[in-house]
Amino acid sequence: MKLDAIFGSVVRRVAKEMRGVQLPGRGLEKRKRLEHIRIKMYDRYFAEKLKSVYSRFPNIEELPSYLQDLLEARVGKDRLKLALGRVKGALKALEGIRDDILFRIRKARSEDEVYRLRRQYLARVYDALKEIEEDLRLISYAKKQLKRVPPLRPDRPTVVLAGFPNAGKSSLLKALTGSEPEIAPYPFTTKRLLLGHFSDGYRLVQVVDTPGILDRPVEKMKAEEKEALISMKHLADLVVFLIDPFQDLKGQLHLLNYLKDMLQKSFLVVVGKADLLENPEKTAKELGASLAVSPLTGYNVEKLRNLIIRSLEGIKWF
Numbered sequence: 001m002k003l004d005a006i007f008g009s010v011v012r013r014v015a016k017e018m019r020g021v022q023l024p025g026r027g028l029e030k031r032k033r034l035e036h037i038r039i040k041m042y043d044r045y046f047a048e049k050l051k052s053v054y055s056r057f058p059n060i061e062e063l064p065s066y067l068q069d070l071l072e073a074r075v076g077k078d079r080l081k082l083a084l085g086r087v088k089g090a091l092k093a094l095e096g097i098r099d100d101i102l103f104r105i106r107k108a109r110s111e112d113e114v115y116r117l118r119r120q121y122l123a124r125v126y127d128a129l130k131e132i133e134e135d136l137r138l139i140s141y142a143k144k145q146l147k148r149v150p151p152l153r154p155d156r157p158t159v160v161l162a163g164f165p166n167a168g169k170s171s172l173l174k175a176l177t178g179s180e181p182e183i184a185p186y187p188f189t190t191k192r193l194l195l196g197h198f199s200d201g202y203r204l205v206q207v208v209d210t211p212g213i214l215d216r217p218v219e220k221m222k223a224e225e226k227e228a229l230i231s232m233k234h235l236a237d238l239v240v241f242l243i244d245p246f247q248d249l250k251g252q253l254h255l256l257n258y259l260k261d262m263l264q265k266s267f268l269v270v271v272g273k274a275d276l277l278e279n280p281e282k283t284a285k286e287l288g289a290s291l292a293v294s295p296l297t298g299y300n301v302e303k304l305r306n307l308i309i310r311s312l313e314g315i316k317w318f
C-alpha cells in the first residue's frame, strides 16, 4: 500500500469516528481529553496498518527453497528482511511519538497549543512513515511476486521438458499426461508454463513445459528468463531433453550439455518425431538418447512414462 493511501485512510477513519465521540465539560480540559482519544485512535490504526504488512508476510526462511530463490533473484532476501525489520522499527517509533505528544498534551496551557500538538503528531508520524516508504513498496512487491507462483507442488516429483522450439515438447506433454495442460503463470516472467500430471496407478508425476526457458543457451536469455531458469533448478527432479532429429543436431547437443552443466540434474535424453524416422532406434543410439518417441502417434510414450518413473525412483522417494 502506498504511504499517502495509508495515511489518508487512517486520517479519514479517525475523523469519522471522532464525530461520534461526545464528552461532557468544556474548555481546555475537554479539548485535552478529546485530543488524547484522537491520538490514541490514530496510533491504533497506524499500528494496525503496519502490523498487517509484516505479520501477513510469510517467514522467508520457512518458504520452500525455490520460492526463496525467486525472492532472492527479484528482491534480495536480505533486503527484504531488512525492510520487514524497518517496518517493525517504525512501529516502535510511532509509539514513541504517541507517548511524547500525549505527555505534552497533558502539560499544554491552551487549546491552541493542543491543536498544534495534534498537527505535530501527524507531521511526525508522516515523516516516520516516509522513511519506510521504500520498504513498504518492496514488501508489497515481494508479496505480489509470491502470489504469481504457479500451482506447482514442490513436494511432488517433477519432470521438466527441455529442447529446441518445435522439438515437440508441448506435444510430448500432452501425450505423456493425456490431457490439455494447465496453464500456470511463470514466476517472475510474463511467460506461462504448462503443467500436466500422469500416474502409474498410485504415484503422481508432475510434468512441466517451459516455453522459452529451456530451449536456448543462457547467452541469449534476458534477465527474467535467467531467474526463471534458476527457479527450475529447484523444481526439476528430472529433465527430459527432447531432440528433434530434423533440426540442427550440433546446436541441440550444445544446449543439452549447457543445461546439464547449469542445472546439475538427472537427464533423460529422447529423440522425438520417431514416426518420421526410418530407423528410430538407430537414430536414438547414434545421438546417445535412451529412446525414440513420437508424441504424435503415441509411439513409445508408455515406455517413456515407465522410464521416467524408474529414473525418478532412483532420485527421489515418492
Ligand SMILES: Nc1nc2c(ncn2[C@@H]2O[C@H](COP(=O)(O)OP(=O)(O)O)[C@@H](O)[C@H]2O)c(=O)[nH]1
Pocket (backbone or CB within 6 Å): 163, 164, 165, 166, 167, 168, 169, 170, 171, 172, 272, 273, 274, 275, 276, 293, 294, 295, 296, 297
Ligand atoms: N510428425 C511429428 N510431428 C510432431 C511430433 N511432435 C511434434 N510434432 C510437430 O512439431 C511441431 C512443434 O510441436 P510442439 O509440441 O509445439 O513443439 P514445442 O515448441 O517444442 O512445444 C508441431 O507442428 C507438432 O505437430 C511427432 O512426434 N511427429
Ligand SMILES: [Mg+2]
Pocket (backbone or CB within 6 Å): 169, 170, 171, 209, 211
Ligand atoms: Mg511448446
